[in-house]
Amino acid sequence: MRTIPDPAAALTPAGERIHDVAARLFYERGIRATGVDLVADEAGTTKKTLYDRFGSKDGLVAFYLGRRRLRWQRFVLDRLDGVAPGLPRIRAMYDALEEWLADASRGCGFVNAHAEIAGTDHPGLAVVHAEKAWARALYVEFSRDAGVADPEIVGTGLFLLHEGAVVASTAGGVADAIAVARQSARALIAGAVAAASPGAADSVVAEPVR
Structure with a gap:
């Protein structure tokens, strides 16, 4: 092959x-x-x-997903450039997602592809899994920078909010799904920061919601 x-x-x-x-x-x-x-x-x-x-067609699909992954990652990193660590970067991730989905009428191309090729040995599956692992790792990193008690758990929670917002804003028809996810993320971070350092969450709660 x-x-x-x-x-x-x-x-x-x-x-x-x-x-x-x-x-x-x-x-x-x-x-x-x-x-x-x-x-x-x-x-x-x-x-x-x-x-x-x-x-093969499978090779073309895997290449398409690989190119899409690179385009998405470059898009995100460009939006994160110059943004302060911690909560600002978490908020910027949701901002980037909202901007990306404005031109994505059928939602997440990786989720759509996974629905069609899951359970097979398709080479595109590794690309989909790698993209999701990359996004989750970013949220974990930013949660650690924010000073939360358990960045793995909190970061994964933020990633799940991210993924849920994608589905809700497209298949679910929830127009403000990303805004709600962004606000929920702030509340999650505030609680996690408070658990690590009581009183420190006040500055998180005071952050404006966009």
């Missing part, structure tokens, strides 16, 4: 067209509903070129 290209590497012009078309169709229509014939046709190329570049 051909090795899947590095998502961070540039492709040939034909490879980039194939990826761009596949990324749009996989997100808008779903992975199973999108065949390689359609991708090749809309990209103005052939199935042979697609297989030459990506090895």
Whole structure:
């Protein structure tokens, strides 16, 4: 089986067209509903070129998820640049999520993909799991910076608020889901900071909600 290209590497012009078309169709229509014939046709190329570049449809899906992961991570890190550690970065994560979802009509592309490829040996699963682990690790790091008593538990809780807000704002139709998650995160941090250092939570509670 051909090795899947590095998502961070540039492709040939034909490879980039194939990826761009596949990324749009996989997100808008779903992975199973999108065949390689359609991708090749809309990209103005052939199935042979697609297989030459990506090895298989599974390889193309894994590459698409890898590129999406890189794009999301760069987006988040750009929004975190220059933001103070602790609560400000936690708040900035929810701000970044809200901005990202403004252009994501079908919610989280990783969750959508997981729903279609879970329970298989699909190479894209490792990409999905790595993305979620990365986001959770950020929340744990920021919780530790905030001085909470148990950053692993609190950070995981913040990550679950993040993931729940994604589902609620799309599938659940809760328009203010991210704002509620942001406010809930502040309350969670305040309680955790108070447990670690009684009285220190007052400064957290005083933070404005956006």
